[in-house]
Amino acid sequence: MPVYEGLRVHEIKEDLYFARGVRDVAPMRDILRMLGADEGPVLIKTNWFSPYPGQFTDAATLALACDAVDGEKIVIEGHAAMRNDGSRDVTPDNGRENWDWIREQEAAYFARFGLDAVLGRDDVTYVNVTDEVWEGRTVPEGEVRAALEGSGAPLVFDELYGAFPEKLLAFRGRPLLSLARIKVADPASATAGFSLSLKNMFGLIPEPNRSAYHERLPEAITDVCLLYGAYFRVVGVCEAIYHAVRVREGGAHETSWGDRYDDVEGLGIIVAGARPAEADAFAAALFGLDVSGRAVMKAAEERLGPWDKMVALEASRYAVEV
Numbered sequence: 001m002p003v004y005e006g007l008r009v010h011e012i013k014e015d016l017y018f019a020r021g022v023r024d025v026a027p028m029r030d031i032l033r034m035l036g037a038d039e040g041p042v043l044i045k046t047n048w049f050s051p052y053p054g055q056f057t058d059a060a061t062l063a064l065a066c067d068a069v070d071g072e073k074i075v076i077e078g079h080a081a082m083r084n085d086g087s088r089d090v091t092p093d094n095g096r097e098n099w100d101w102i103r104e105q106e107a108a109y110f111a112r113f114g115l116d117a118v119l120g121r122d123d124v125t126y127v128n129v130t131d132e133v134w135e136g137r138t139v140p141e142g143e144v145r146a147a148l149e150g151s152g153a154p155l156v157f158d159e160l161y162g163a164f165p166e167k168l169l170a171f172r173g174r175p176l177l178s179l180a181r182i183k184v185a186d187p188a189s190a191t192a193g194f195s196l197s198l199k200n201m202f203g204l205i206p207e208p209n210r211s212a213y214h215e216r217l218p219e220a221i222t223d224v225c226l227l228y229g230a231y232f233r234v235v236g237v238c239e240a241i242y243h244a245v246r247v248r249e250g251g252a253h254e255t256s257w258g259d260r261y262d263d264v265e266g267l268g269i270i271v272a273g274a275r276p277a278e279a280d281a282f283a284a285a286l287f288g289l290d291v292s293g294r295a296v297m298k299a300a301e302e303r304l305g306p307w308d309k310m311v312a313l314e315a316s317r318y319a320v321e322v
Helices: 025-034 059-067 096-112 115-119 129-134 141-151 158-162 166-171 197-204 211-229 276-286 295-304 311-318
Strands: 007-013 016-019 042-045 073-077 124-128 175-181 183-185 233-240 243-247 260-265 269-273
Touching: 007 025, 007 311, 016 025, 016 276, 025 059, 025 269, 042 059, 042 197, 059 073, 059 115, 059 175, 073 166, 073 197, 096 115, 096 129, 115 124, 124 129, 141 158, 141 211, 158 211, 175 197, 175 243, 197 211, 197 233, 197 276, 197 295, 211 233, 211 295, 233 276, 269 276, 276 295, 276 311
Parallel strands: 042 073, 042 175, 073 124, 175 233, 183 243
Antiparallel strands: 007 016, 016 269, 233 269, 243 260
8 A cells, every 4th residue: 555754545445545644636546546446537526515614615625626537527516595795595395496596606615615626627527417407408308217227226305316417428438536525523522423425425415405305314325326337437535634633522613504523624534435334334433423324324334335434443453532
């Protein structure tokens, strides 16, 4: 395994890698190379749910991920009800009537955080899946159903068969990096929640306000993973390179949904794997959180395929104290 001035890339098991202390592009490039995802075109699914400190894929992290891939990068994301200045309430019922405003707010979000500079690079293309679906530029539903036949698991949410952007067909078979900010709760926290590479895919549901899908969240998450997994090779990338979210009582920041959390800076952590569930279980266990029995992880095993639960035990060797 590569070593960089004391920083080592660890092979946890076949197709699952971990590094800590990452400060530049070399370790990420090597990890992606070992996963066959370092040469474009490569799709990158960012995490742009909100503007809360530490909660989103920042420009420096996105630039690092883009620099780790030679050639074309296609950044994909959907609109989000909270990625705005808060002057309007975007609900499941009024998204389309606020569409122009939502797009204006996204442009302002990109400018505010310097993301527009990365998205404006010659080797980067940005595709907003909400815009593509709402404009009607989608793969015919029958073709999507045919593509999913081999998965053995029909989608729970029937409308998602009509929610795959036609523009992305040009990259069929290529790697898709689910570039997820590590967001985990302190085990002592009452919430003990987590959001990692599986959950990150949830943002590809076109509706900006996805609250209705929370009633069957594990099924919604795995539906999107099945849909995009039928066209791309999904790679789970859990990162805390410059920031990580640690939910705990008395945290320095508070969200609109009531979580208090700390924005933990400078850990330089990357966990990446060919099976997103394994990357997620390992990343959570680094912070002392065992998620192997959680509903979304069980749904992933049942619908996406088996994953090795022993990776959580292996993570204890690299435990992170924050």
